[in-house]
Amino acid sequence: MPTRALVFDFDGTLADTESAVLQSWQEVFRAHGTELPLDAWYAVIGTQHTTPAMFALLAEHAPGIDPEALRPKSKARVFELLETLGPREGVETYLEAAKDHGLKLAVASSSSGAWVNPHLERLGIARYFDAVLTGDRHKAKPDPDLYLAALEALKTNAKETIAFEDTPHGVTAAKAAGLTCVAVPNAITESLDFGQADVVLPSFAAKPLEALLGD
Known part of the structure; x- marks a missing residue:
């Protein structure tokens, strides 16, 4: 699919x-x-x-x-x-490629909307997302509620949707909701166990979105 x-x-x-x-x-x-x-x-x-x-x-x-x-x-x-933090390497390339392919995009974060939304604006990437689901309105990860809410908001199903996470708790939530999950650990989480993830990438720059979709 x-x-x-x-x-x-x-x-x-x-x-x-x-x-x-x-x-x-x-x-x-x-x-x-x-x-x-x-x-x-x-x-x-x-x-x-x-x-x-x-x-x-x-x-x-x-x-x-x-x-x-x-x-x-x-x-x-x-x-x-x-203050000087930007998106992680390769993130904007992924978001642009996703839009070029007509994919729907959402954020699913355990943090509050008051934290997430201003940062998305400051980073210049808020415009890419069709929905932003946050932990002040849904049960936080590792509960799957945020991902289930994202599927509902995007009007898609789990088999058609890929999640991107940087922590094992996040991977657990995505898998519990039935999504394919790509783990992209950062410097803080790279030593943790991502055995539940379907794919593990060292960064978004390590593999183009088109190649990931073709796997």
């Missing part, structure tokens, strides 16, 4: 925002005299639980902290780190 639609995760897939978020959390932990265990980060990456999990872990190492007092500073630091 020919491919009619592509659905992309946002954080870490379309843009490497995860590196900035991780750096911000590492700085917060170090400011409180401790290191962020990467195993704890990997356990929640790609889900909606990152912030509460990080604050809970920090509280174990630095009792008496006030998460609400730290939140604005931490958020401001992330945006500072993201």
Whole structure:
């Protein structure tokens, strides 16, 4: 069955925002005299639980902290780190090729719309997408709800749709919804297990979309 639609995760897939978020959390932990265990980060990456999990872990190492007092500073630091960030290498080429082939496009992200939509605009890629599904309106990954909602929004079915993800949690969600899933890990997630993915690419530049569709 020919491919009619592509659905992309946002954080870490379309843009490497995860590196900035991780750096911000590492700085917060170090400011409180401790290191962020990467195993704890990997356990929640790609889900909606990152912030509460990080604050809970920090509280174990630095009792008496006030998460609400730290939140604005931490958020401001992330945006500072993201100021010069562009789409991941090869992303815009994929999006252009998808439109040339008449494919429908969506974003399925566990993050909120208030986070995802402004970044899509800032990156200059919002115009490519027919739908943007986010974690403030749907159950976060690894639940398949975001992908099921994307299929409904695009009026396509799972067998006609390819998902692109950068985390095992995301791959789990896509596969649970019945989609073919291409994992495109980034520098933060490349060491994780992507055994569930149908294809693993080191970057979008590693294989043209036309070649992927022909496989």
